[in-house]
Amino acid sequence: MSEQDDQLRCIGCGAIIQSTDPAAPGYTPKSAIEKGLANNELYCQRCFRLRHYNEIAPVxxxxxxxxxxxxxxxxxxxxxxxxxxxxxxxxxxxxxxxxxxxxxxxxxxxxxxxxxxxxxxxxxxxxxxxxxxxxxxxxxxxxxxxxxxxxxxxxxxxxxxxxxxxxxxxxxxxxxxxxxxxxxxxxxxxxxxxxxxxxxxxxxxxxxxxxxxxxxxxxxxxxxxxxIHSHQMAHVLSPKALKLVAPQKEIKPRTYQLNPEQTLFLGGIARFDYLKGERVGLVAYFDNNLMIHRTKLANADRFYEKHVGELLTPPSEDDLATFPSLEREEFRVHEKSDIVFEGLGWITVPAGTTVAAWVPKGVAALIRRAMI
The missing domain is CATH 3.40.50.300 (P-loop containing nucleotide triphosphate hydrolases)
Known part of the structure; x- marks a missing residue:
């Protein structure tokens, strides 16, 4: 809808009626607007669902x-x-x-x-x-x-x-x-x-x-x-990709024995570099369906450039045009800690190691006391 929308308000919540953004307040399909005006009962879709189905949609x-x-x-x-x-x-x-x-x-x-x-x-x-x-x-x-x-x-x-x-x-x-x-x-x-x-x-x-x-x-x-937290992973992934990385059932921890200068790719969304330390078992907590690939650190850049969107998915090849570049942050680990890829999961690492996390530009990576 256009200019006349600012004169139409939901009689349930008072939000301005609009038909362009389903996630924003006041969203109503055009057909429902016409029907609501005809019946003199114009509700936004959220209030309509509330009244008829006791169902709340997020705003x-x-x-x-x-x-x-x-x-x-x-x-x-x-x-x-x-x-x-x-x-x-x-x-x-x-x-x-x-x-x-x-x-x-x-x-x-x-x-x-x-x-x-x-x-x-x-x-x-x-x-x-x-x-x-x-x-x-x-x-x-x-x-x-x-x-x-x-x-x-x-x-x-x-x-x-x-x-x-x-x-x-x-x-x-x-x-x-x-x-x-x-x-x-x-x-x-x-x-x-x-x-x-x-x-x-x-x-x-x-x-x-x-x-x-x-x-x-x-x-x-x-x-x-x-x-809205703009640095959440959900805001850089397509809805289809998000479904592939957002857990829906109990996650199964995966352990990887890594030597220094080895890399784990978390699909094509993120990357973990094990830089310094003894050979250790690192435990990864991500959606069970997220493909994790191991390679040598020296080959990692070329490997990513060659395989992102194909072997390393998500993102899919169709998403690459809008998917942000990965940015690196290095961590020196002084106690058992989680390296967190916000909205994606984490890898638990022991004390005395140095690691790096790569995440899409705008998404946060951080270190915290180990949860498990």
Whole structure:
């Protein structure tokens, strides 16, 4: 739609109706706009799905819009339910969150726990997540592990929310791709039986919409739009490629015995160089279907140039025109650590080694204390 769109607003959330970007607020197919106008009931696709199917679709915000949202939450009396993706923990952190929420308590929720090996003890994982949150300046009052997709521990999460919220509303926050909308949908399923369970409104002075779920005492649980992290792997891959590298089931660790000056290619998306150290076994945690190829460091540049898009996929040959070049970052490892390729996975390396990570331009690579 064009100029007339700015005069059309969704009667559910107030977002400006548009038919060009399915991921943006207010999206409605052209045929639905015509039908809605004819019936005098014009809803965006997201609100239509809410009303008829109790289904929440994700909505994303820019950094500036999200800062406005956080500032408003900080002025409210609220329990902050902060959802992170355990598999992409660092990529799902919200920088400076603790500065915006004021005195409001934060409940940290690690989603997608079903992706991690069953052999990893969950109490140890909770402790690791808490320590990582502390390093980011957060002091959560508690940590809960869930799998929204498999409906694991959602009851426990709701019990924990009730334990801590007191006389407060509950705001659920998180970046895009952490599974927040799936989590909210599971909560809705558990609270069905109430007519018109979901209402929509928006923050004054903005076009940010929120989804409200009424709680028993007149307070509300509010789902907020997700913030876009531009350095996530999801933003440099095509949807088809993303499906090939985003885990959907428990990951199986893979061990590689490497000598110095050997390279692992992670498909054609990223690269790991083992530069200095003893011959060691390095453990890789990536989607089970991601092809990992080993070669000599001296041949790695030529190997990549020759095989990317074919032997080294994704990206596919069709994606190469828009796929960013790989950029290198070197790490000296002083304790057992994970070398993280944000949004893709990680490789656990021992102390006393020097390694390098190559990731697409704009995507982050970092070192952290080993999770496993």
């Amino acid at each position: 994303s915000l820019s950094d500036d819009d999200f800062l406005k949202l956080l500032s408003q939450i900080g002025q409210s009396k609220a329990l902050i339910v902060y959802v992170v993706d355990i598999f992409d923990f660092n990529g799902s952190l919200i920088p400076g969150l603790h500065r915006f929420v004021g005195d409001n308590p934060i409940l940290l929720v690690g989603n997608k726990e079903d992706l991690l090996p069953h052999s990893l003890r969950r109490p140890k994982l909770r402790d690791w997540i808490r320590q990582q949150a502390n390093r980011a300046g957060l002091r959560p009052i508690d940590t809960v592990l869930v799998s929204a997709k498999k409906n694991h521990q959602i009851d426990q999460l709701l019990d924990t929310i009730e334990k801590y919220r007191g006389d407060r509303d509950v705001y659920v926050v998180g970046v895009t791709n952490v599974g927040k909308s799936t989590l909210i949908n599971q909560i809705i399923k558990l609270r069905t039986g109430v007519q018109d369970l979901i209402t929509t409104s928006r923050f004054p002075g903005t076009t940010l919409d929120e989804i409200e779920i009424p709680l028993d005492d007149g307070h509300r649980l509010v789902d907020t739009p997700g913030i």
